[in-house]
Amino acid sequence: MTDTIWLQEMTWEEIKIKKDESFKTIILPFGSTEQHGPHLPLGTDTMVAMTLAEDAAIKANVPVAPPLWFGWSPHHMILPGTITIRPEILAEMAFDIISSLHQHGFDKFVLINGHRIVNIAWMQIAGERAKRELGIKLVIFDPA
Template sequence: GWSPHHMVLPGTITIRPEVLSEMTYDIIESLVAHGLNKIILINGHRIVNVVWMQLCAQKAQSKLGCIVKIFDPAYMSKDIVKELGFGPVGHAEEIETSHMMARFPDMVHLEKAVDNPIKDTPLYSVDPTYEHDTLCYVPSSLAHAKAAAEKSGGCTGEPSNADAERGKIYHDHLVSNLVKVVEQLQSE
């Protein structure tokens, strides 16, 4: 995805949003040419990808006559994350870490986790569960990302609060919502 704010972490690859949007449009156009006219774009990179996905979906619906839905885990889980006691959306924080602990426990080394609590930023808090989220998101500067990388290896949030049980509930909730989206599309 589009990851300029993660370039301080070795191995990061970032792709310009306009390239991602055009490539995704071409994929949708190909699927429509093969008779598929109901598409779900599943976002795997949180809020940073939402805008280009929305632009692509709107273009595809307007030009190709298809239906495109976007499934974003941060937005599709906002009704349950507070109930589960999760803190704010960040990067490798307790939500993502709990999810990974439930799905791929062998890949999680919680003993290496370093908390980097998220500070509330009025009007620019990037968290769908935050009542005053304005969705005025611009990826952080390289200086900010470098400071997070030096402090916590790139984490923003509190992975030490993660646990597999809440991760499973979170995962099951996302799957349930994705099934609902599929069922809604089937009836359209």
Template sequence: MSWCEVENALSSGRDVVIVPVGSVEQHGRHLPLGSDSYVAIALAEDAALRTGAIVTPPIWFGWSPHHMALPGTISVRPEVLIDLLHDVLSSLVEHGFRKFIIVNGHRVVNIPWMQIAAEKIQREFNVRVVIFDPAYMSREVADKLGFGPVGHAEEIETSHMLYKFPSLVHMEEAKNHTPPEKALYHVDPRVNKDTLCYIPSRREDIRRLKDISGGAVGKPTEASIEKGREYHEYLTSRLVEVINMLKGTGNV
């Protein structure tokens, strides 16, 4: 968009802005480093086409210290991500935008820093900020599709990438790995058991995965384009729902 198009969007009442945020980190041998960013961008753009929401350029980098064990991963410090989100949104506030959706492609690891940024922006400028996370907004469809637990570069992420970016997926390199279940910690939002809030991942865990599965956790070989299509369309419809709620009363 040019500045003129942004000005016209504002004057015509298009006041919802989507900010896609992902990561650049290892996703096994079969998926590209930017997978989290690609899916966040795809969801934002497809939902915007149906609603007229504005999509900013993506924030490609997230917090990925544990994945630094494998080459190509780029991790930014939490305070950098917080400040970057604050500066992006505050710039848009200055231009007149008042409603923001941060689409998180990097699951639980990015969320604390996004929450801090959202709290700061909302309280500082009295605007509306919500965080849309696919893992939390897809519990029903993930069960319907028979997806296994949330892991890393697993059936869920691989199916999504197969549907939206098939040329970037190398299924011949995909390897499954099912780790032993942790006694008191689960990252999958679908798990109903008691769980600790958070346990940081360790680089040595990722180094071990290098030879076992290339860095994947889960069953990427069970991925399919059709599962990815249904998963993506479901998430897009939920994001459209959030956009329309913000466009209306502003309550979600």
């Protein structure tokens, strides 16, 4: 059995065990890839979400899904390296990730947003739909 909290580093057999140990709870970090001035890397927002997710996961003994490195960032497209996705795609991706994990038995989700308030509305849309259609429990944490 691996000591990692990261879903992508586990085998499917380890996921089955971790799902039960975590009372069917999983953390999903959301961020972006965008400019942060000349002093920070493009992945800063995602790294913030990952760090918060990792800390919480270790304390609560729950797994963390791979982070979503892309957010809605049209306001940063003036600078090179920024990648933006359409807000409806963000909402659909979030729902599909939740739906996939729910199909494997997870029913409690903690979404962590590292992209300030910009991703929140689309995460809320996905979360509301998942609650309504899948009957899951879901909370969104935004440190901003």
